[in-house]
Amino acid sequence: MRDVAVVGTGMTKFGELWGQSIRDIFVEAAQQAIADSGVDYIDSLYVGSMSPGLFVNQEHLGAVMADYLGVNPIPATRVESACASGGVAFRQAFLEVASGASDIVLAGGVEKMTDGADVTDVLAAAADQEYEVYHGITFPGLYAMIAKAHMHQYGTTREQLAAVAVKNHRNGVKNPNAQFRSEVSLAQVMSSTMVADPLRLLDCSPVSDGAAAVIVASLDVARKLNKNFVKVVASAQASDTIALHGRESITTFKAVVEASKKAYKIANLRPADINLVEVHDCFTIAEIVVSEDLGFFEKGKGGEAAKQGLTAIEGGRIPINTSGGLKAKGHPVGATGIAQIIELYEQLTSQAGPRQVKNVRRGMAQNMGGSGASCVIHILEAQ
């Protein structure tokens, strides 16, 4: 395996993009990434997307996007791993370059969620359709059951969950691409509409449109481009049972634990060596559980850490979701994993503006699908 770098990025604003189609937003992000990197060709492209078939009745996204981006006849493939589709698309691009099969690969992600589909129904397709969804469970409902169990087992409080949303909205204010650029108070989160007890509307990431793309290249190519780049020092992925009820523990994401163990081993690092992390906060409880499973906080202490401000940009022990996370930045499902990589790139190349964390050398991105049945983790390092 040879060394691989991220050499350019592009993304649309996340939000309700009613004036643009799924192909418009993907092409916009991809063109930006290509221009930003300065490459004059790409060898292939991957599009991470959870469910364009159900959201907008369009499958075969690899071909659609290669066509509209004007890069035929290069290989173009859609990658699906539910909410981890973007992160897994990035991993495919990484592996293709690391293997030597290609020198320059575009990894992108996209989702168009506001074109009228029954979003609750589509998202639930990432769970076990016959043995979970059949009985009426929803996606927020699955995470609500995780929250209930975490509260029962570790004493995690309603206020601690809310602290995650407050912090991520505060970060989102500083991100020009974020869907929500407004702060929310603890009281607002805790009195927002109940969606699935104990999770309320402001515990949930929103329904979003958006696309994101990065250019992945060999270190040799990166050096010749003579621009900012960051090195990918670990790529790891793991899986778990599709149904939440099939797991030994409901308060730990085993796929997160396993993927992070692999990532730390590959990069020869420990949690203390990571300076910031983008985690998959599809719901506030997810950020708390993941912050524990990645080894940043002791099991059961993630809620308290969030409440104490240990995950904030300033004064924190480990800044989490400086981008605003899925909660404030928005969660166009397939684009999320790529947008996480973009936040790390901006932070590690000191281009994050008012969100900039000081003295950052290494960042981690944790992207997961379903109720945690897929997890993909990357560690990036400044050069």
Add this chain to the structure above:
Amino acid sequence: MITARYHREIPQRYRLEAGKCSTCQHVAFPPRPVCPKCKGRSFETVRLSEEGKIVTFTIVRVASEKFSKQTPYAVGIVELQEGIRITTQIVDAELDKIEVGQRVKLVFRRVQEDGRAGILCYGYKAIIA
């Protein structure tokens, strides 16, 4: 949901039929071709007990269109006597009285209606024991 697809799941939804591994006795529900514990591939059909306890639960207040007429409703993960866990609605209970650890019993109920095919879909639901 097409009728054939519904029909295939009837042994599990109506009768709680699980697969017991002939090698290590692990019980898998629904049955599956490979034992997750020992990788064995030979199973006998057993029926799960109808009694268990609530491991965790939620009250769904925003549902997909198919279930929107039923909101608010409780869904939980129930651990049956064999240690098998399933996801099921918890019914006939006051929603604010449901608690983790409560004992429940599975009963046969209508779960949903299929709008397009027009069939009624049945299966297990939990009631407080």
